Amino acid sequence: MSVELGDVGGLSIGILGGTGDQGKGLARRFALAGHQVLIGSRDATRAQEAADGLGAGLPVRGAENARVATEADVVIVAVPWDGHRSILESLVSELAGKIVIDCVNPLGFDKQGAYALDVEEGSAALQAAAVLTGSRVVAAFHHVSAVLLLDPEVAEIDLDVLVLGDDREATDIVRALASRIPGARGIYGGRLRNARQVEAFTANLISINRRYKAHAGLRVTDV
């Protein structure tokens, strides 16, 4: 893919696991920014219901995950962690050659709150890269609050989206996509081997949200 940064507005965006809050929230914001969005689910009917639920007039459709993976220019993986590996293994050929954005946070929860789970490959992003050997895997959108993404009263999201990956062009494109969400800014956040701590930091944001009754995000200073 040879996409100029200025061209990202024309990219269609597929969201695997798009019926969850994070997926629906990203779908809504990218559709509002003018992107064709495809919400994916195992069940095409549920996917279409999620698309319809985002409101009339938005360029969002629902379809089975495999069809979304085939049709979309860029694919976001927003499935629950426990289905992460299996869904990616089922879509290796559909996702070949594409930019695949993993935003999954492997977290556990107990009465003390959230904590990071150990992942054999080191992180969800590294697991995706290990499974999708023909794709251009980028990690991003871990920290953005689904509540804010879905809230019609929230016009701008006060957040830097950390974008990690080993493919410079792919991370540049995803940074440009992140910046299409009003208020948000895509910032390069390091190589894929350093995605684990970005995923895990979502546990800290959950603690911060609980303590301060907030929807906290991060901004990177001096950049």
Next chain:
Amino acid sequence: MSVELGDVGGLSIGILGGTGDQGKGLARRFALAGHQVLIGSRDATRAQEAADGLGAGLPVRGAENARVATEADVVIVAVPWDGHRSILESLVSELAGKIVIDCVNPLGFDKQGAYALDVEEGSAALQAAAVLTGSRVVAAFHHVSAVLLLDPEVAEIDLDVLVLGDDREATDIVRALASRIPGARGIYGGRLRNARQVEAFTANLISINRRYKAHAGLRVTDV
């Protein structure tokens, strides 16, 4: 210790490994804020030289680590990672009952930059808590740039200091101490078990600094 948050200005601060840039930078800022500061080193002479090097008129002295651990009200651990466990094991009794602030980042470096090291206990902070069973271990000050701390041209540090720990009063005191550095703000960042990703995120900041030629820090939004 029963310190009111408003009282933290009277606390003396010891810095183990205070002859490194991070230690000296924190020493300088806390001394400028009016705290009595004790720089610790294995070698008392080197410690005093580091104190003298911060400039005349600041309330900073140097001493051996053991003396610093004994005399200071609050002790910051700013030693290199490879000396972390051994120095703490040598100071268990001196540090008993005290708030001990661990700011150590277990990182490795190769030609692709920085990466997080695996730590048997899970993180430097958890290692400190495992060794210092009688101390009140808090994790903080991982991301603050030594360059900015030491730069006389930099009046304010644009940064939130994430403060992690399981002892509410101790984290409140350390948050108040962090906020004594002009521009900085101490924010509760979660329990000690979630310190690993905060330590490891320093590797990402190093990547960000390289990409953007910056001294990047974090701000937490909506808090």
